[in-house]
Amino acid sequence: MSNSNKQRSGNKPIFNRMFLFPIIILVIYAILFSVLPDKAGQAIRSSGNVFLSMLVPLGLVFVIMLLINLFLKPAAVAKFLGKGSGIRGIALSAVAGIISTGPIYVWYPLLKDLREKGAGESSIAIFLYNRAVKPFLLPVMIGYFGWLYITVLIILTILASVVVGFFISLYPSSQRN
Amino acid sequence: MVENMKIAVSADGSTLDAKVANRFNTARYLLIIDLDTSEYEAVPNPFTTGQHGAGIQAIILAVSRGAKAVLTGYTSPAVVNQFKSSGIEVRTGMTGTIRDAVEQYKTTSSVKVSGTETESKASVVNKSLLVHATKSSLRQFVNLLPILIGVVLLIGLFNAFVSEEWLTSFFSGNMALDTLWGAFFGSIFAGNPINSYVIGGELLKYGVSLFAVTAFIVTWVTVGLVQLPAEIAAFGKRFAFLRNTLSFVFALPIAVLTVLIVNLLGRWIS
Numbered sequence: 001m002s003n004s005n006k007q008r009s010g011n012k013p014i015f016n017r018m019f020l021f022p023i024i025i026l027v028i029y030a031i032l033f034s035v036l037p038d039k040a041g042q043a044i045r046s047s048g049n050v051f052l053s054m055l056v057p058l059g060l061v062f063v064i065m066l067l068i069n070l071f072l073k074p075a076a077v078a079k080f081l082g083k084g085s086g087i088r089g090i091a092l093s094a095v096a097g098i099i100s101t102g103p104i105y106v107w108y109p110l111l112k113d114l115r116e117k118g119a120g121e122s123s124i125a126i127f128l129y130n131r132a133v134k135p136f137l138l139p140v141m142i143g144y145f146g147w148l149y150i151t152v153l154i155i156l157t158i159l160a161s162v163v164v165g166f167f168i169s170l171y172p173s174s175q176r177n
Numbered sequence: 178m179v180e181n182m183k184i185a186v187s188a189d190g191s192t193l194d195a196k197v198a199n200r201f202n203t204a205r206y207l208l209i210i211d212l213d214t215s216e217y218e219a220v221p222n223p224f225t226t227g228q229h230g231a232g233i234q235a236i237i238l239a240v241s242r243g244a245k246a247v248l249t250g251y252t253s254p255a256v257v258n259q260f261k262s263s264g265i266e267v268r269t270g271m272t273g274t275i276r277d278a279v280e281q282y283k284t285t286s287s288v289k290v291s292g293t294e295t296e297s298k299a300s301v302v303n304k305s306l307l308v309h310a311t312k313s314s315l316r317q318f319v320n321l322l323p324i325l326i327g328v329v330l331l332i333g334l335f336n337a338f339v340s341e342e343w344l345t346s347f348f349s350g351n352m353a354l355d356t357l358w359g360a361f362f363g364s365i366f367a368g369n370p371i372n373s374y375v376i377g378g379e380l381l382k383y384g385v386s387l388f389a390v391t392a393f394i395v396t397w398v399t400v401g402l403v404q405l406p407a408e409i410a411a412f413g414k415r416f417a418f419l420r421n422t423l424s425f426v427f428a429l430p431i432a433v434l435t436v437l438i439v440n441l442l443g444r445w446i447s
Contacts, residue, residue, distance in 0.1 A: 018320065022327035029330065039337050047333030050375065054329075061371070062318050069310035069317075101317060104404055108411040109223040110234065114241060115412065124412065125420050132398035137371050144378035148446070152438045153391065153431070160427045167423050168416070 053143075060139035068101065068136055090162055093123040097130025097161070104131065122165035129161035181213040184282060185239030186275050187249040191219035193276040199250030202231035208275055209242045212283065218242070230313075232256060240265055246286070248278050255309035321369050328372045332379050339383075348385045352433070359389030360428045363396030364421075367404055373397035387439075392432035399424035 032040040100107060111124050133154050134141075141150045187204035189196045198204030202225060210217040220242060224231040232252050239247050246266040257267045271278045348355045363373065377390040400421050401408065408417040 018323050022323045022330070025327045025330045025334075028334065032334075043330075043333035043337035045333075046336040047330045050329050050332050050379070051326075054375070062314060065317055066310055066314040069314050070306065104401070104407075108407055110238060110241065112411040113220075113223075113238060121412070121416055125416075125423075128420065129399050129424060132370065132395060134370055137374065140371055140374050144374050144381075148442060149387075149435065149439045152442070153394075153435045156431045156435055156438075157395065160431050164420065164423045164427055168420060171415075171419060 054140065057139040057143040061136055064136040064138065065101075068099065089120070089123055090126060090165065093126040093165070094130045094158055094161060097127040098133045098135065100127070100131060101136070104128075120169060122169035125168040126161045126165040129164050130158060132157050181211050182245055183209055183211050183243045184246040184248060184279070185209050185236075185242065185244035186247075186271070186278055187222075187235070188219070188275055193217065193279070194274050196274060197248065197250055197271045197278050200232065201235040201249055201252060204235065204249070207235060207239050207242075209239060209244055210275075210279055212279070233259075236260060236265070236267065246282070248282060255305050255312075258305055259309060321371060324368055325372060325375070328375055332376065335379070345384055348389050350386065352386065352388050355386045355389035356392045356429050356432045359385075359392035359432065360396045360400075360425060363393040363428070364400040364402055364425055366397055367401045370394070370398050387436045388432050391435050392428050395428040395431050396425060399428065 029040060029043070032043070107127075111119075111127065115121065115124055138150065145153075186208045187198040187201050188206040188208045189198050189204065191206050191208070193208070193210075195206070195208075198206075201222070204222050205225070207220045207222050208217050209220060220238065222235055222238075224234040224238070233256060236247050236252075236256070240260075244265075246268065247260070248268050248271045250271055251269050252267060257269065260267045268282065271281070348358060366373070373394045377394050380390050380393070381387065402421075405417060405421065408420075412420075
């Protein structure tokens with residue numbers, strides 16, 4: 001049994017980073033307003049326009065998030081991963097990656113534990129890759145890039161995840177015990 | 178094959194004589210106990226951060242270890258209901274030693290929680306499920322906002338200062354080179370992918386090629402230089418480096434193929 005307590009620290013950076021970035025930007029704005037008020041005003045207006053164009057997609061994002069939270073339980077995601085082998089295992093890992101939500105840091109300890117329980121490294125790689133497919137962000141994606149592009153990209157992403165998983169399984173980590 | 182019934186208990190220590198931990202986010206261990214053989218396994222609880230959702234994560238960990246029921250001192254009724262609907266019993270109000278709690282569970286679980294009682298509570302359950310789902314969606318949504326707002330403000334600055342000429346000097350229009358640059362920038366950044374769509378969408382308006390933007394979007398999630406240390410800690414250097422390298426390499430053909438296929442299909446559809 002390994003001691004997973006060390007993983008605890010992995011949760012911290014997200015919180016800091018979450019506010020650090022916007023605060024830095026606000027400081028830049030504050031400086032800019034005192035030095036180049038015209039440019040600062042222009043930047044604010046431009047940001048406002050970008051934000052306005054996102055309002056509808058963002059509203060839809062919330063609705064889909066709510067639906068996912070209502071009908072998909074985290075326990076179900078955990079059950080998917082690391083079970084089954086072959087095509088079934090691949091499909092389950094991919095689905096788990098697609099429906100998983102929240103920052104990646106939250107998932108590392110759980111994935112680590114699953115790997116120690118025998119989930120293949122390729123399953124974990126497939127899971128991580130498929131996190132690029134975000135059902136709840138579809139409204140924003142389609143708004144920017146169109147449904148055709150998004151459909152093609154999602155299909156290729158899922159296919160690539162399987163290929164990456166395959167290569168990972170060719171070179172199993174020696175650390176595994 | 179019939180699996181043995183396993184239950185998990187939040188515990189202050191790693192043996193059956195340890196006390197039941199009152200909450201999951203303070204429990205040092207999760208004891209996974211096989212009710213048929215009385216064998217048990219003590220899993221150190223990695224979710225003792227006191228962070229919101231730590232309890233849920235701990236329960237998921239227990240479930241992934243095969244537990245069909247989870248015993249603890251206290252967790253919110255919404256969590257209990259959430260797991261109940263996916264067939265996992267979360268029983269609260271447990272005190273004393275782990276051994277006592279298990280015995281208590283054994284004696285009472287044969288007297289199944291009556292179906293009628295569950296049904297009469299069904300509407301209450303649904304209502305609290307909705308409340309819980311709304312709350313966690315709001316939390317996810319609010320968590321996403323600070324960085325998104327930062328990104329949007331940054332784009333404003335970008336629009337005010339960066340000229341199209343400057344940007345196109347970076348992205349020369351050379352398909353291979355542009356794609357590589359896009360993949361490179363996407364690898365550096367991390368965070369919610371919504372930000373990559375917004376940035377990518379704005380870059381498109383500046384005339385940056387869709388090849389570059391696609392590679393950027395793909396590596397934003399699949400390659401993570403920022404979270405590399407965490408990934409190494411979780412899965413080892415070899416896995417982390419190999420996975421990130423492969424993901425970077427594959428982003429390039431994905432980008433090229435996506436754009437080519439979209440162009441082809443687009444022409445065919447119209």
